[in-house]
Amino acid sequence: MVQYKEYGFEGKVAIITGAGSGIGEATAIELAKGGAKVVLFGRTVGKLEKVKAECLKYSNDVLALACDVSDITSVETSVAEVIKAYGRIDILVNNAGIESRLEPGETFFGTLFDKLDEETYMKFFKVHDYGHYIMNLAVIPHMQKNHFGRIVNTTSVTGIHGNYSTPAYTASKAGAICQTKAFAMKYGRDNITVNAIAPGMVDTPMKIDATPREFEIVANKTPLGRVAESIDMARVILFFAQENLFVTGQCLTCDGGSDLA
Numbered sequence: 001m002v003q004y005k006e007y008g009f010e011g012k013v014a015i016i017t018g019a020g021s022g023i024g025e026a027t028a029i030e031l032a033k034g035g036a037k038v039v040l041f042g043r044t045v046g047k048l049e050k051v052k053a054e055c056l057k058y059s060n061d062v063l064a065l066a067c068d069v070s071d072i073t074s075v076e077t078s079v080a081e082v083i084k085a086y087g088r089i090d091i092l093v094n095n096a097g098i099e100s101r102l103e104p105g106e107t108f109f110g111t112l113f114d115k116l117d118e119e120t121y122m123k124f125f126k127v128h129d130y131g132h133y134i135m136n137l138a139v140i141p142h143m144q145k146n147h148f149g150r151i152v153n154t155t156s157v158t159g160i161h162g163n164y165s166t167p168a169y170t171a172s173k174a175g176a177i178c179q180t181k182a183f184a185m186k187y188g189r190d191n192i193t194v195n196a197i198a199p200g201m202v203d204t205p206m207k208i209d210a211t212p213r214e215f216e217i218v219a220n221k222t223p224l225g226r227v228a229e230s231i232d233m234a235r236v237i238l239f240f241a242q243e244n245l246f247v248t249g250q251c252l253t254c255d256g257g258s259d260l261a
């Protein structure tokens with residue numbers, strides 16, 4: 001049975017970047033449950049194929065495409081494949097993201113803070129900012145044709161309060177929040193909304209280096225009393241992807257209230 005019926009996902013074509021795991025995976029599955037034609041973008045085909053198999057339980061139309069969102073040729077080729085397959089794009093979830101891996105004993109905000117070389121630093125901007133930019137530019141002309149589009153960007157609370165990660169990660173996420181507002185202003189008249197979610201800590205493969213103690217600390221300082229799961233983020237992304245939405249250019253903090261503490 002189709003879920004989220006009131007959100008109007010049935011028959012809509014939705015691209016989710018970083019769909020091979022974590023928040024992107026959960027979002028793709030929920031959109032498939034809503035009856036959307038789901039397109040999975042990511043760099044590792046094996047991961048995408050597993051998510052595709054799960055999505056196929058709910059939707060007959062699922063595409064898995066190898067795409068590096070920081071590479072313009074890859075983005076343009078993959079978006080062209082979506083158009084060839086489905087002829088339209090209604091929803092774009094810019095969710096792909098990267099994090100530094102830590103050596104034992106190292107912390108983002110401690111020892112790693114002042115060690116980033118230029119290439120490492122710029123890599124974050126290529127995925128989190130330029131990646132959103134080129135995905136939007138490739139997809140928006142197709143949304144304009146139908147005078148409809150829903151774009152949702154996964155940013156981070158670190159892009160708001162600048163903590164928990166490296167300066168490159170936090171600065172690139174702050175940039176993604178501002179870029180969300182810029183695209184919202186430019187394309188509102190095309191009935192294209194552009195919003196962002198800013199997750200706090202979420203239990204996904206990205207957090208593989210986090211210790212049980214770190215999870216416990218976050219859970220303890222979170223008014224809702226636990227660390228988020230991917231599905232918690234997916235539900236907010238779906239809210240911003242719904243058909244009837246009079247909200248644009250906003251970034252919603254999704255951290256169980258922990259920034260109140």
Ligand SMILES: NC(=O)c1ccc[n+]([C@@H]2O[C@H](COP(=O)([O-])OP(=O)(O)OC[C@H]3O[C@@H](n4cnc5c(N)ncnc54)[C@H](OP(=O)(O)O)[C@@H]3O)[C@@H](O)[C@H]2O)c1
Nearest residue numbers: 018021022023042043044068069096097156201202204206
């Ligand atoms: N987990 C958290 O605590 C947390 C908190 C705040 C914000 N976020 C944000 O949430 C988003 C989703 O992360 P997650 O937590 O779900 O982590 P995740 O499980 O590691 O998912 C990130 C996905 O992005 C893909 N990806 C990375 N670089 C890519 C590229 N250049 N092109 C295409 N795909 C790429 C990865 O797959 P491949 O490597 O196979 O491409 C991976 O499947 C990210 O933007 C992250 O910054 C996460």
